[in-house]
Amino acid sequence: xxxxxxxxxxxxxxxxxxxxxxxxxxxxxxxxxxxxxxxxxxxxxxxxxxxxxxxxxxxxxxxxxxxxxxxxxxxxxxxxxxxxxxxxxxxxxxxxxxxxxxxxxxxxxxxxxxxxxxxxxxxxxxxxxxxxxxxxxxxxxxxxxxxxxxxxxxxxxxxxxxxxxxxxxxxxxxxxxxxxxxxxxxxxxxxxxxxxxxxxxxxxxxxxxxxxxxxxxxxxxxxxxxxxxxxxxxxxxxxxxxxxxxxxxxxxxxxxxxxxxxxxxxxxxxxxxxxxxxxxxxxxxxxxxxxxxxxxxxxxxxxxxxxxxxxxxxxxxxxxxxxxxxxxxxxxxxxxxxxxxxxxxxxx
Amino acid sequence: xxxxxxxxxxxxxxxxxxxxxxxxxxxxxxxxxxxxxxxxxxxxxxxxxxxxxxxxxxxxxxxxxxxxxxxxxxxxxxxxxxxxxxxxxxxxxxxxxxxxxxxxxxxxxxxxxxxxxxxxxxxxxxxxxxxxxxxxxxxxxxxxxxxxxxxxxxxxxxxxxxxxxxxxxxxxxxxxxxxxxxxxxxxxxxxxxxxxxxxxxxxxxxxxxxxxxxxxxxxxxxxxxxxxxxxxxxxxxxxxxxxxxxxxxxxxxxxxxxxxxxxxxxxxxxxxxxxxxxxxxxxxxxxxxxxxxxxxxxxxxxxxxxxxxxxxxxxxxxxxxxxxxxxxxxxxxxxxxxxxxxxxxxxx
Numbered sequence: 001x002x003x004x005x006x007x008x009x010x011x012x013x014x015x016x017x018x019x020x021x022x023x024x025x026x027x028x029x030x031x032x033x034x035x036x037x038x039x040x041x042x043x044x045x046x047x048x049x050x051x052x053x054x055x056x057x058x059x060x061x062x063x064x065x066x067x068x069x070x071x072x073x074x075x076x077x078x079x080x081x082x083x084x085x086x087x088x089x090x091x092x093x094x095x096x097x098x099x100x101x102x103x104x105x106x107x108x109x110x111x112x113x114x115x116x117x118x119x120x121x122x123x124x125x126x127x128x129x130x131x132x133x134x135x136x137x138x139x140x141x142x143x144x145x146x147x148x149x150x151x152x153x154x155x156x157x158x159x160x161x162x163x164x165x166x167x168x169x170x171x172x173x174x175x176x177x178x179x180x181x182x183x184x185x186x187x188x189x190x191x192x193x194x195x196x197x198x199x200x201x202x203x204x205x206x207x208x209x210x211x212x213x214x215x216x217x218x219x220x221x222x223x224x225x226x227x228x229x230x231x232x233x234x235x236x237x238x239x240x241x242x243x244x245x246x247x248x249x250x251x252x253x254x255x256x257x258x259x260x261x262x263x264x265x266x267x268x269x270x271x272x273x274x275x276x277x278x279x280x281x282x283x284x285x286x287x288x289x290x291x292x293x294x295x296x297x298x299x300x301x302x303x304x305x306x307x308x309x310x311x312x313x314x315x316x317x318x319x320x321x322x323x324x325x326x327x328x329x330x331x332x333x334x335x336x337x338x339x340x341x342x343x344x345x346x347x348x
Numbered sequence: 349x350x351x352x353x354x355x356x357x358x359x360x361x362x363x364x365x366x367x368x369x370x371x372x373x374x375x376x377x378x379x380x381x382x383x384x385x386x387x388x389x390x391x392x393x394x395x396x397x398x399x400x401x402x403x404x405x406x407x408x409x410x411x412x413x414x415x416x417x418x419x420x421x422x423x424x425x426x427x428x429x430x431x432x433x434x435x436x437x438x439x440x441x442x443x444x445x446x447x448x449x450x451x452x453x454x455x456x457x458x459x460x461x462x463x464x465x466x467x468x469x470x471x472x473x474x475x476x477x478x479x480x481x482x483x484x485x486x487x488x489x490x491x492x493x494x495x496x497x498x499x500x501x502x503x504x505x506x507x508x509x510x511x512x513x514x515x516x517x518x519x520x521x522x523x524x525x526x527x528x529x530x531x532x533x534x535x536x537x538x539x540x541x542x543x544x545x546x547x548x549x550x551x552x553x554x555x556x557x558x559x560x561x562x563x564x565x566x567x568x569x570x571x572x573x574x575x576x577x578x579x580x581x582x583x584x585x586x587x588x589x590x591x592x593x594x595x596x597x598x599x600x601x602x603x604x605x606x607x608x609x610x611x612x613x614x615x616x617x618x619x620x621x622x623x624x625x626x627x628x629x630x631x632x633x634x635x636x637x638x639x640x641x642x643x644x645x646x647x648x649x650x651x652x653x654x655x656x657x658x659x660x661x662x663x664x665x666x667x668x669x670x671x672x673x674x675x676x677x678x679x680x681x682x683x684x685x686x687x688x689x690x691x692x693x694x695x696x
Contacts, residue, residue, distance in 0.1 A: 086434035277686040291687030338625040339639030341425040
């Protein structure tokens with residue numbers, strides 16, 4: 001049963017309400033689709049092809065999937081990702097699974113849409129390292145098969161092969177990357193056997209101690225908001241804990257980097273908890289290795305609570321019930337450049 | 349029509365015989381399967397999973413598929429491949445497509461089987477960088493889902509999760525990676541419209557000038573030989589050409605590195621030409637960028653012939669007709685480690 005209750009309200013009030021099933025929502029069948037980028041099979045196919053094509057990087061080796069591995073939990077299970085020339089960023093790769101249900105993208109919410117997000121890593125010098133999108137499009141234009149894929153995906157466009165259309169296609173593919181029917185979803189839809197006793201207990205604890213203050217809504221990433229409107233929270237909210245020092249929680253100022261506003265220091269987009277069991281290590285800097293430790297850190301730094309081991313175990317059991325079903329996917333065929341290569345990195 | 353003519357003989361005599369269709373063979377329906385590693389669906393599924401699993405590398409980023417990309421021509425279209433820590437080897441990645449039809453593996457033929465080949469890169473310090481196979485198995489043992497996959501693939505084994513079984517599974521998957529029904533295959537099976545005029549002319553030229561002396565047999569990699577028996581050729585056969593200097597053709601001593609025998613200096617396994625249009629750049633060192641230049645170099649260094657531009661274009665047209673059909677594949681789901689990660693590279 002999908003409920004119409006405004007999540008903004010239930011989310012904020014959840015600390016004070018009993019663990020009613022009415023507060024829990026299953027994942028909607030489809031994520032929000034922007035009006036200017038409707039889903040089509042041809043566009044999704046192009047997007048999937050681009051997503052898996054390592055030629056979108058300066059050394060021909062790094063694809064979107066390298067760091068956001070859809071065959072796994074949608075990330076790379078590393079504290080930070082490895083880009084071209086063995087470079088690393090400061091933050092871990094967020095999962096691509098259910099990213100379509102987030103109202104803003106990146107840890108600091110600096111991209112309002114998946115389209116805008118997709119533009120970033122390709123030309124980031126420490127990620128995929130392409131000099132600019134003109135160079136990407138020039139490269140794609142040298143791969144004969146892409147002309148047809150872009151044409152089919154953007155019928156009627158005079159010049160279909162553009163950066164805007166490339167990221168539209170990638171975003172369209174990413175909007176298919178949703179994981180319904182987790183044990184949690186089946187439970188809230190009425191299958192009372194979908195969760196075991198510990199998971200139900202964990203679900204109650206999750207609500208009672210206040211996790212749903214932030215991790216509310218069907219995606220456990222906050223209330224339903226317009227695409228582009230972020231739901232941010234200060235992390236750590238309760239400062240000066242031992243965890244803060246141990247895991248360098250304030251070293252990265254978070255959203256402050258985007259806005260330069262003092263109020264945005266250590267503010268972060270509330271991440272989804274769907275498939276969270278698959279995306280260790282945890283938090284923006286990936287310095288917390290395990291989910292049980294991540295639960296302890298959250299309870300202490302966000303709710304000022306010291307959890308008992310049993311509570312941690314129960315919540316972790318519940319979080320494992322948020323692992324959904326991953327749709328079976330065929331591998332794309334990457335269009336070829338017969339008799340030549342478009343990868344031009346100088347041989348080392 | 350698949351012919352029983354012994355290819356060793358037709359191959360060696362081909363320079364002196366007219367371009368009879370009887371000399372050409374389509375790709376067999378299945379590659380040779382070793383008696384001690386029969387194909388089973390469970391084994392292939394395990395092998396595909398391992399093949400795509402980047403956790404088989406020391407930094408958790410490099411999988412077999414990183415360098416031997418099955419979504420493309422089975423390699424990475426680079427002169428050499430990028431391993432962990434941005435390291436490069438001296439030789440290009442050979443294609444995994446139709447490798448099952450080669451009687452030995454690696455450029456220098458140092459592995460007699462796909463099983464032996466699969467052992468190499470995982471523990472090569474400049475490729476996937478795992479310290480040894482014990483470490484690989486220990487890592488796999490920490491991923492719960494792999495226990496079931498190994499058990500299903502090696503029913504009856506007391507201890508199914510071993511290095512030998514891992515490479516058996518990878519090899520079993522690789523034996524599914526064959527590309528039948530190229531225009532060439534359809535032509536020799538009787539579809540006279542499968543090749544255009546230029547391709548037929550190129551096919552005749554390919555035979556007349558002597559390319560089939562080495563590139564014979566259904567895989568264009570030499571005569572049918574027992575698994576483990578290599579078919580090697582000296583490259584360059586005719587020394588002191590300008591190409592030799594320009595493309596550093598003798599810098600790498602080839603099979604000599606394996607045997608340390610003087611006679612093996614610059615000896616190389618004859619590679620398949622199937623899908624050769626998809627695997628630029630060319631030769632062991634990847635220094636020749638285009639297929640037409642590769643044809644010129646081969647004609648000069650191996651046959652002492654200077655080809656006319658028209659001949660080169662015809663042969664290239666024919667070689668493009670060796671691009672086969674790539675079987676549609678589903679993506680494997682990589683088994684997870686709920687709430688933790690097995691990737692232990694220190695954060696940089």
